[in-house]
Amino acid sequence: QETIHLSEYTPFGFLIDAVHLTFDLSPNATRVKSRIDFRPNPDATDSTFFLHGEKLTLIEARIDGTPVTPDITDTGLTCTVPDAPFTWEAEVEIDPANNTALEGLYMSGGMYCTQCEAEGFRKITYYPDRPDVMATFTVRINSNMPVLLSNGNPAGEGDGWAEWHDPWPKPAYLFALVAGHLVNHPDHFTTASGREVTLNIWVREGDAHKCAFGMEALKRSMTWDEEVYGREYDLDVFNIVAVDDFNMGAMENKGLNIFNSAAVLASPETATDGNFERIEAIIAHEYFHNWTGNRITCRDWFQLCLKEGLTVFRDAQFTADMRSAPVKRIGDVIDLRARQFPEDQGPLSHPVRPDRYQEINNFYTATVYEKGAEVISMLKRLVGDDAYKNALDLYFDRHDGQACTIEDWLQVFEDATERDLTQFKRWYTQSGTPHLTVAEDWADGTYTLTFTQSTPPDANQSDKLPQVLPIAVGLLSPNGDETVPTTLLEMTEATQSFTFDGLSSRPVPSILRDFSAPVVLDRESSASEQAFLLAHDTDPFTRWDAGRNLARDTLIAMVTEGAAPQGAYLDGLAAVLRDTSLDPAYRALILALPSASELAQALDARGTVPDPDAIHDAQETLRQTLAEKLQDALPGLYAAHQVDGPYSPDAASAGHRSLANAVLSLITRLDSGAQAQTQFDGADNMTQQLAAFGCLLQAKRGEDAIAAFYDQWQADRLVIDKWFSMQVIFAAPDAAASTAAALTRHPDFDVKNPNRFRATLGGLAMNHAGFHRADGSGYALLADWLITLDDLNPQTTARMCAAFQTWARYDEGRKAHARAQMERILAKPDLSRDTSEMITRILK
Numbered sequence: 097q098e099t100i101h102l103s104e105y106t107p108f109g110f111l112i113d114a115v116h117l118t119f120d121l122s123p124n125a126t127r128v129k130s131r132i133d134f135r136p137n138p139d140a141t142d143s144t145f146f147l148h149g150e151k152l153t154l155i156e157a158r159i160d161g162t163p164v165t166p167d168i169t170d171t172g173l174t175c176t177v178p179d180a181p182f183t184w185e186a187e188v189e190i191d192p193a194n195n196t197a198l199e200g201l202y203m204s205g206g207m208y209c210t211q212c213e214a215e216g217f218r219k220i221t222y223y224p225d226r227p228d229v230m231a232t233f234t235v236r237i238n239s240n241m242p243v244l245l246s247n248g249n250p251a252g253e254g255d256g257w258a259e260w261h262d263p264w265p266k267p268a269y270l271f272a273l274v275a276g277h278l279v280n281h282p283d284h285f286t287t288a289s290g291r292e293v294t295l296n297i298w299v300r301e302g303d304a305h306k307c308a309f310g311m312e313a314l315k316r317s318m319t320w321d322e323e324v325y326g327r328e329y330d331l332d333v334f335n336i337v338a339v340d341d342f343n344m345g346a347m348e349n350k351g352l353n354i355f356n357s358a359a360v361l362a363s364p365e366t367a368t369d370g371n372f373e374r375i376e377a378i379i380a381h382e383y384f385h386n387w388t389g390n391r392i393t394c395r396d397w398f399q400l401c402l403k404e405g406l407t408v409f410r411d412a413q414f415t416a417d418m419r420s421a422p423v424k425r426i427g428d429v430i431d432l433r434a435r436q437f438p439e440d441q442g443p444l445s446h447p448v449r450p451d452r453y454q455e456i457n458n459f460y461t462a463t464v465y466e467k468g469a470e471v472i473s474m475l476k477r478l479v480g481d482d483a484y485k486n487a488l489d490l491y492f493d494r495h496d497g498q499a500c501t502i503e504d505w506l507q508v509f510e511d512a513t514e515r516d517l518t519q520f521k522r523w524y525t526q527s528g529t530p531h532l533t534v535a536e537d538w539a540d541g542t543y544t545l546t547f548t549q550s551t552p553p554d555a556n557q558s559d560k561l562p563q564v565l566p567i568a569v570g571l572l573s574p575n576g577d578e579t580v581p582t583t584l585l586e587m588t589e590a591t592q593s594f595t596f597d598g599l600s601s602r603p604v605p606s607i608l609r610d611f612s613a614p615v616v617l618d619r620e621s622s623a624s625e626q627a628f629l630l631a632h633d634t635d636p637f638t639r640w641d642a643g644r645n646l647a648r649d650t651l652i653a654m655v656t657e658g659a660a661p662q663g664a665y666l667d668g669l670a671a672v673l674r675d676t677s678l679d680p681a682y683r684a685l686i687l688a689l690p691s692a693s694e695l696a697q698a699l700d701a702r703g704t705v706p707d708p709d710a711i712h713d714a715q716e717t718l719r720q721t722l723a724e725k726l727q728d729a730l731p732g733l734y735a736a737h738q739v740d741g742p743y744s745p746d747a748a749s750a751g752h753r754s755l756a757n758a759v760l761s762l763i764t765r766l767d768s769g770a771q772a773q774t775q776f777d778g779a780d781n782m783t784q785q786l787a788a789f790g791c792l793l794q795a796k797r798g799e800d801a802i803a804a805f806y807d808q809w810q811a812d813r814l815v816i817d818k819w820f821s822m823q824v825i826f827a828a829p830d831a832a833a834s835t836a837a838a839l840t841r842h843p844d845f846d847v848k849n850p851n852r853f854r855a856t857l858g859g860l861a862m863n864h865a866g867f868h869r870a871d872g873s874g875y876a877l878l879a880d881w882l883i884t885l886d887d888l889n890p891q892t893t894a895r896m897c898a899a900f901q902t903w904a905r906y907d908e909g910r911k912a913h914a915r916a917q918m919e920r921i922l923a924k925p926d927l928s929r930d931t932s933e934m935i936t937r938i939l940k
């Protein structure tokens with residue numbers, strides 16, 4: 097397998113002035129004609145005329161009108177060309193109906209659509225398919241489909257055709273085309289400078305009632321980007337299309353965003369509060385890409401975090417502004433620890449800016465996206481809000497229309513702030529999660545914190561250098577008052593001390609407020625101190641984290657020593673739950689336990705081989721104990737947080753439901769699901785129905801609910817996805833694999849639909865004790881299906897291989913099963929490059 101290196105970047109030998117494409121759509125024989133105006137690139141040294149192209153049948157090619165015969169391989173063509181501007185024309189034939197990889201032009205539910213990021217355009221026509229080649233596109237679509245869309249502004253239409261012109265130069269990965277029987281949910285927006293923009297969400301007819309929320313989220317995003325970043329929309333139309341078969345969440349194609357229908361369609365009856373929040377965030381994310389990604393794009397795919405880290409950071413700021421900032425921050429940290437930390441601390445570890453890859457699709461990772469966003473958050477914290485704003489203004493000013501690098505990005509900050517970011521850049525180049533230990537000293541009114549950072553070596557670097565760590569700290573006095581408000585300590589050395597003078601008593605430190613750096617804080621602290629912070633900390637993140645640490649420590653003691661649940665945790669939690677001054681959503685977060693995989697990781701870090709069954713049992717015992725301890729308070733809490741009136745997905749209402757549903761789950765442990773059955777039967781929205789469904793499955797009295805839920809929702813794919821995943825996620829450990837296997841035999845299982853596949857097999861991977869079953873049945877089932885899917889859809893197969901990434905932390909028996917299944921996958925004939933790279937890295 098060929099490995100591509102960042103260090104080997106060279107510019108393309110040609111520039112493109114204009115691209116004209118004509119599509120004659122036909123399910124099995126679409127014809128694509130291209131006319132491309134090339135000229136030599138004065139900045140390039142290599143003048144080889146190589147155009148990417150895969151799975152294309154070349155009908156004819158011409159240069160300046162004269163037929164030519166290029167040399168064609170599996171990956172593209174080369175051709176002799178003039179040493180002067182010339183026009184390339186080609187006609188190719190492709191087969192969208194048989195494109196199950198969902199990359200390039202494909203069909204989904206009878207409509208044509210495209211996905212070109214990262215390297216799908218080469219499956220549409222021969223082209224320099226690399227993000228540093230930017231051009232304006234004019235596209236004509238010939239088809240009898242009623243709705244024909246592409247990027248940019250409409251440039252004409254007639255019976256059986258439409259033409260689009262995108263005036264903004266763009267790389268091919270932002271190309272999009274849609275043709276189908278679609279209905280629109282229209283609206284409009286006037287930008288700050290007065291541009292009238294037509295907005296549309298295009299969906300299949302039966303989904304028309306699920307667009308309103310997405311449209312409102314789009315308008316909020318457009319306003320927010322004007323107000324906070326000074327960024328206006330730059331075309332006359334903005335189209336969003338919902339597609340059922342889609343590998344990712346959504347795609348920011350210029351002026352024509354294409355969304356996985358799960359990431360845009362919502363109605364109160366069919367979508368949960370969590371779905372609504374996620375949809376709002378993804379709509380914002382894709383919209384924000386119009387500036388951070390499209391107007392300023394990436395020079396090469398190693399720079400992916402340039403657009404993704406920044407855009408995730410921007411969408412997180414947006415959500416924090418629209419909803420509760422602390423709740424958003426805590427949710428993001430839970431997600432980072434659950435998905436990015438295992439990646440960064442396991443065999444798939446790579447820098448935020450990787451320096452090598454075999455298949456770029458394998459690097460759309462939590463590290464590039466979420467750690468990439470954390471790096472920007474640290475940068476902003478270090479330079480301050482005003483300097484961040486100046487730097488971003490300079491970035492948009494200086495680099496509009498360009499394809500950029502992380503060096504360009506950091507240079508902007510250096511120029512705007514006169515700060516040397518040489519050391520900070522290690523966040524982009526060095527992999528692994530730094531561990532931070534803390535020593536304290538107290539004498540004569542002076543309190544000293546000494547931090548030590550270290551990052552374990554990995555395959556990327558054997559010796560990790562110290563990173564710049566912004567550590568936000570506050571100090572509390574023993575009576576619970578805050579004596580030193582949040583202060584940002586800037587750590588640059590391997591070991592570094594910070595002192596606080598003039599204190600009248602030894603303080604209790606609150607360290608890493610707002611999770612100011614993506615590190616593991618290894619701080620030995622007593623249960624009583626954690627309980628103190630849980631009761632008194634003024635920073636919502638560290639307060640929540642104190643509760644989380646208590647929960648983790650008591651669960652670990654239960655697993656390793658057979659200890660009983662700790663009183664400090666139970667008492668602390670009871671106090672928080674009763675504290676009506678706290679946001680209900682925040683209380684619900686405190687009530688949740690660390691996940692099984694987080695506990696497995698914590699045990700592994702302590703040198704203990706995690707036993708998934710023991711972890712599962714400890715969680716169950718702790719939940720049962722909590723339910724019994726809080727018994728008297730639960731019915732009152734449940735009643736107090738019912739939301740009256742018609743459903744609204746706003747954050748406050750969602751917070752009440754989230755607390756009530758967390759309480760319902762505890763009540764279920766005391767009443768065998770009676771209350772949950774009542775909620776299930778009476779629910780008028782999916783949040784209430786699904787939470788109750790989960791409780792009934794957990795109480796092992798889900799049979800009737802399973803049948804009723806299916807009857808009610810069988811016509812709604814997105815709801816049936818939930819039906820598949822809930823049954824697997826809530827299955828008992830010994831039944832998870834057999835439940836998933838049975839569901840793969842259900843008539844509604846569809847291996848070709850990524851959402852359904854992920855609901856079922858991804859659901860299995862989420863059932864920790866079920867997937868990591870000692871007999872290997874979980875591993876075997878996932879491997880069976882990954883082997884089947886690899887021929888159809890390598891990208892989704894490869895992503896799901898990550899379920900195996902933590903295999904080496906378990907016992908010898910489990911490891912042997914996991915290894916055998918991964919070797920079986922590797923032995924599959926014609927294994928895709930995607931899957932091969934993933935499994936090879938995981939097995940190393």
Ligand code: DPP
Nearest residue numbers: 213344346347348382
């Ligand atoms: N660029 C997409 C996104 O993250 C994913 N392909 O928005």
Ligand code: ZN
Nearest residue numbers: 381385404407
């Ligand atoms: Zn993105």
